Amino acid sequence: MKHKFATPAVKTLAFMACVLCAIVVAGCVFGVVALSEGGFYDMTQAELIERYVNEADPNYKLVVKLIDIGVDLRYSIYVIGAVAVVAAIALFATLMCLSGRRRGSDGVHPGYLNKVPFDVLLAAVGFGGFGLAYMASQLLDSSFDDAVSIAVAAAVCVVEFCLALGLCMSFAARIKEGTLLKNTLIAMVLKLLWKVLKAIARGIRAFVRTLPITWKALLVLAALFVSDIVILSGLNYGDLQGFGTAVLIIKIMLGLCVLYAAVMMSRLRKGARALAAGDLSHHLDTSRMVLDLKAHGEDLNSIAHGMSIAVGEQLKSERMKTELITNVSHDLKTPLTSIINYAGLINAEPTDNENIKEYCGVLMRQSERLKRLIEDLVEASKASAGVLDVALMPCDPEVFLEQAGGEYEDKLRGAGLELVTKKPARHGRIMADGRRMWRVFDNLMNNACKYAQSGTRVYMSLDYIGKQAVITIKNTSAAPLDISADELMERFVRGDQSRSTEGNGLGLSIAKSMAELQGGTLRLEIDGDLFKAVLSFPEI
Amino acid sequence: MANILICDDEKDIVRALKIYLTDPDYNFFEAYNGKEALEIVKREDIHLILLDVMMPVMDGITAMEEIRKISNAPIIILSAKSEDADKILGLNVGADDYVTKPFSPMEVVARVRSQLRRYMRLGAGAPAEGSIVVGGLELSDATKRVTLDGEEVPLTPKEFEILKLLMRSPGKVFSPKEIYTEVWKETPYDLDSNTVAVHIRHIREKIETDPAQPRCLKVVFGQGYKIEGGRK
Incomplete structure (x- = not known):
C-alpha cells in the first residue's frame, strides 16, 4: 500500500485543521457554559433584553446585538460543537495514520522527532506545558477577568494542544516502527547497565577460569569462611532466628553445589569409562557443566574424536593392505593353477629321460610351495589386520590335544618322531574358535614335523596354572637354534638360515596372531636345542 | 556317456x-x-x-x-x-x-x-531296508557294508562302529570321549591316547576326496566330530 496523501503539506494542513477543530470544540464548550451562566436557556429574548440592557449605557446597542447573536446561536452551538468534535476525531485518526508514513513508500519513516528517546520527549512536553502554564500564571492575573488573560490562557492551551498532538503522532509512528520501548532513555540506561554487568561477570569468569582448581576451591572455602564469620558476628546481637535461617540457606546452597558436582562427576566418569571400553562414539553432554568440569568433559570429547579419527585411518589402511594382498593373490593364483596342472601333465607323460622326471618333480614341489606361500601370506596379513571373524565357543583343551595328536600321529611317525601326550586329571574349559585354533596347532605340529630331530620325542602337554590353561609343545630341533625366540616369531624368519627346506617362515607368526585373536597368547622358548611353544588361554 | x-x-x-x-x-x-x-x-x-x-x-x-x-x-x-x-x-x-x-x-x-x-x-532305487543314508554315504547294519556314491568303502569293525554312531545323528557333535565309551564299551578311556582321533582320520582318508578339507566327516576342533549330509 502506497501512502498517497502522506505529503508534508497534507500533514501540516491536517494538523492545523485538527488544531482548529479543537479550538472550535473548546470555544463551543466555553460558549455553552457562558450562555447557560447567562441564563440564555431559561429566558426568552425579551426577558434577556430586559435583564441585561440598560438604555443609559452608551453601548447598549452592542449588548442588544450580542444578545441577538447569543439567542441565534444558543441551540446551533451544540450542532457546531458536535460537528467539530467529529471532525477533530477524524482528523486526529488521519494524523495518526499518516504519521511516520511517506508518500510512495511502504515502510515507516520516522521524522527527526522520533529520534529523541520517547521518555525524554514525554518529559519535555509535560514539563514544557507546565512551565508555560506556570509562566503565564505568573505574568498574568489569575482571575481570568480581562480579555488579555483569557487570550493568553487560550494561546497557552493551543500551544499545549499542539505539543500533545505532536507527541501522539510520534507515539503512533513509534508503535508502527516497533521502537516505542527500545528508544527510551530508561531502556538505554538498562542496556548499558546490563552490558557493564555482563562484562564484569565475563571478566570474573575469565579470571576464575585461569585459576588452578585448587585456588578455586580455596576461593570458595574462603567465601564460606567469611560468610560464617558474618553469621557468627550476627549472633552477638542475639538474633537466633536469623542466624538459623542464614545457616540453613547456606547449607542448602552448599548441598546443591555438592550434589551438582557429584552428578557431573558421575557423568564424566561414565564418559571416561565408555572411552576406556573403546566406545569412541560416546559423546559427553557438557552443556550443563561449568568451569573445570566442562573443560574436562570437552577434553574427553576431543580425545574420543581424535582417537576415532586415528582408529578409522588405521583400520582403513589395514583394510586396504589386506585388500591389496587378496587381489594380488587372486591374480597370482590363476597362472599358478596352470603351472601346477601342466607340471602334473608333464610328469604323467611317459619318458625314459630321468632328468625330465627329476626337473618335473622340482617344478611340482616348488609350485606347491608357492601355492602354500600365497595362502599363508593372505592369512597372515588378515590375522594381523584383525579382519578375520572369530566365533568363540567353550572348548575342551584336552580335546584339542587329542584331536591334534590324532591328526599328526602318523605324520610324526613318518618323520621318525614319537608323540607323547600328557593331560591332567582335572577338566577345564576355554573360549576358542575351533577353526582358528586348528590353524595354531596345525602350524605348530607342522613345525615339529619339519624341524625336529628324527628319532626324538615330541611332547604335547596340558596344565592348568592359576586361571590359565597352558598347552606346551616341545621338540628337539634338528638344526642348532642360534636365533632368539622373538626373531623366530617375526614373519619370514626361519630357524634354518639355509632356507632350503619347505616352509616360508609365516607359520609361527600366523599361529601367534590366531592365538591372540582368540584372547590367548603364544610364547616361544628356546633352550639350547629345545624348542618350546607355550599357548595359554584364560579358563572359563 | x-x-x-x-x-x-x-x-x-x-x-x-x-x-x-x-x-x-x-x-x-x-x-x-x-x-x-x-x-x-x-x-x-x-x-x-x-x-x-x-x-x-x-x-x-x-x-x-x-x-x-x-x-x-x-x-x-x-x-x-x-x-x-x-x-x-x-x-x-x-x-x-x-x-x-x-x-x-x-x-x-x-x-x-x-x-x-x-x-x-539318483532315483536308481531306494536305499536298502535298515540302512542309514547321509549325503552320498550309505551304511547297512545288516551287511556291515558302507558305500560312498554307490562304491563300497572298506572299513575296519571299529571304524564301522564309529561311522554308524555318527551317521545315526547327522549334525550332532560327538566328543572323542563319547565316541570312545560308545564304541570301545568295556575298555576304560585312556586320557593320554589319541585312539579316537586316529581312527577318525583313517575313516576320513577312506571316504573324503581331500581328507585335509573334509566335506562329510567334519572335525569340530576342540569339541569333537560330526557327519554332515551336505547339499541335496
Missing part, C-alpha cells in the same frame, strides 16, 4: 582339465565365459558343469543362477576366491561343490567322478 561342460576364461586351464578328465565315457563341451556356458546348457544335455567365477561378459555366479532355472546338473565351482563368504555365496546360489584355485588336478577329477556317480545314480 556323460556330457561335461568346462567353463573358464583361461583356455590353458580348460585344456588341462580336459586332459586330466580324459575318459571314453566323457564327452566335453568348452565355454570361455558365463554366457557361452549358459547357451551350451540350453542347447545340450549337460550332466556336470565345472564353472569359474571371475570371467568376462557374464560371471560364474550369474551364469549359475540362470543355469539353475533350466538344469539340475551338478555344478562344481573352480575359483581363485577362497574367502568363506565367496564359498557360502557359491554354494547358496546352487553349486554342489567348491574347489579353490590353485587346485590339485587329481582332486578335481575325484570330485567330478563323485558328483557324476551321485547324479547318475
Whole structure:
C-alpha cells in the first residue's frame, strides 16, 4: 500500500485543521457554559433584553446585538460543537495514520522527532506545558477577568494542544516502527547497565577460569569462611532466628553445589569409562557443566574424536593392505593353477629321460610351495589386520590335544618322531574358535614335523596354572637354534638360515596372531636345542 | 556317456582339465565365459558343469543362477576366491561343490567322478531296508557294508562302529570321549591316547576326496566330530 496523501503539506494542513477543530470544540464548550451562566436557556429574548440592557449605557446597542447573536446561536452551538468534535476525531485518526508514513513508500519513516528517546520527549512536553502554564500564571492575573488573560490562557492551551498532538503522532509512528520501548532513555540506561554487568561477570569468569582448581576451591572455602564469620558476628546481637535461617540457606546452597558436582562427576566418569571400553562414539553432554568440569568433559570429547579419527585411518589402511594382498593373490593364483596342472601333465607323460622326471618333480614341489606361500601370506596379513571373524565357543583343551595328536600321529611317525601326550586329571574349559585354533596347532605340529630331530620325542602337554590353561609343545630341533625366540616369531624368519627346506617362515607368526585373536597368547622358548611353544588361554 | 561342460576364461586351464578328465565315457563341451556356458546348457544335455567365477561378459555366479532355472546338473565351482563368504555365496546360489584355485588336478577329477556317480545314480532305487543314508554315504547294519556314491568303502569293525554312531545323528557333535565309551564299551578311556582321533582320520582318508578339507566327516576342533549330509 502506497501512502498517497502522506505529503508534508497534507500533514501540516491536517494538523492545523485538527488544531482548529479543537479550538472550535473548546470555544463551543466555553460558549455553552457562558450562555447557560447567562441564563440564555431559561429566558426568552425579551426577558434577556430586559435583564441585561440598560438604555443609559452608551453601548447598549452592542449588548442588544450580542444578545441577538447569543439567542441565534444558543441551540446551533451544540450542532457546531458536535460537528467539530467529529471532525477533530477524524482528523486526529488521519494524523495518526499518516504519521511516520511517506508518500510512495511502504515502510515507516520516522521524522527527526522520533529520534529523541520517547521518555525524554514525554518529559519535555509535560514539563514544557507546565512551565508555560506556570509562566503565564505568573505574568498574568489569575482571575481570568480581562480579555488579555483569557487570550493568553487560550494561546497557552493551543500551544499545549499542539505539543500533545505532536507527541501522539510520534507515539503512533513509534508503535508502527516497533521502537516505542527500545528508544527510551530508561531502556538505554538498562542496556548499558546490563552490558557493564555482563562484562564484569565475563571478566570474573575469565579470571576464575585461569585459576588452578585448587585456588578455586580455596576461593570458595574462603567465601564460606567469611560468610560464617558474618553469621557468627550476627549472633552477638542475639538474633537466633536469623542466624538459623542464614545457616540453613547456606547449607542448602552448599548441598546443591555438592550434589551438582557429584552428578557431573558421575557423568564424566561414565564418559571416561565408555572411552576406556573403546566406545569412541560416546559423546559427553557438557552443556550443563561449568568451569573445570566442562573443560574436562570437552577434553574427553576431543580425545574420543581424535582417537576415532586415528582408529578409522588405521583400520582403513589395514583394510586396504589386506585388500591389496587378496587381489594380488587372486591374480597370482590363476597362472599358478596352470603351472601346477601342466607340471602334473608333464610328469604323467611317459619318458625314459630321468632328468625330465627329476626337473618335473622340482617344478611340482616348488609350485606347491608357492601355492602354500600365497595362502599363508593372505592369512597372515588378515590375522594381523584383525579382519578375520572369530566365533568363540567353550572348548575342551584336552580335546584339542587329542584331536591334534590324532591328526599328526602318523605324520610324526613318518618323520621318525614319537608323540607323547600328557593331560591332567582335572577338566577345564576355554573360549576358542575351533577353526582358528586348528590353524595354531596345525602350524605348530607342522613345525615339529619339519624341524625336529628324527628319532626324538615330541611332547604335547596340558596344565592348568592359576586361571590359565597352558598347552606346551616341545621338540628337539634338528638344526642348532642360534636365533632368539622373538626373531623366530617375526614373519619370514626361519630357524634354518639355509632356507632350503619347505616352509616360508609365516607359520609361527600366523599361529601367534590366531592365538591372540582368540584372547590367548603364544610364547616361544628356546633352550639350547629345545624348542618350546607355550599357548595359554584364560579358563572359563 | 556323460556330457561335461568346462567353463573358464583361461583356455590353458580348460585344456588341462580336459586332459586330466580324459575318459571314453566323457564327452566335453568348452565355454570361455558365463554366457557361452549358459547357451551350451540350453542347447545340450549337460550332466556336470565345472564353472569359474571371475570371467568376462557374464560371471560364474550369474551364469549359475540362470543355469539353475533350466538344469539340475551338478555344478562344481573352480575359483581363485577362497574367502568363506565367496564359498557360502557359491554354494547358496546352487553349486554342489567348491574347489579353490590353485587346485590339485587329481582332486578335481575325484570330485567330478563323485558328483557324476551321485547324479547318475539318483532315483536308481531306494536305499536298502535298515540302512542309514547321509549325503552320498550309505551304511547297512545288516551287511556291515558302507558305500560312498554307490562304491563300497572298506572299513575296519571299529571304524564301522564309529561311522554308524555318527551317521545315526547327522549334525550332532560327538566328543572323542563319547565316541570312545560308545564304541570301545568295556575298555576304560585312556586320557593320554589319541585312539579316537586316529581312527577318525583313517575313516576320513577312506571316504573324503581331500581328507585335509573334509566335506562329510567334519572335525569340530576342540569339541569333537560330526557327519554332515551336505547339499541335496
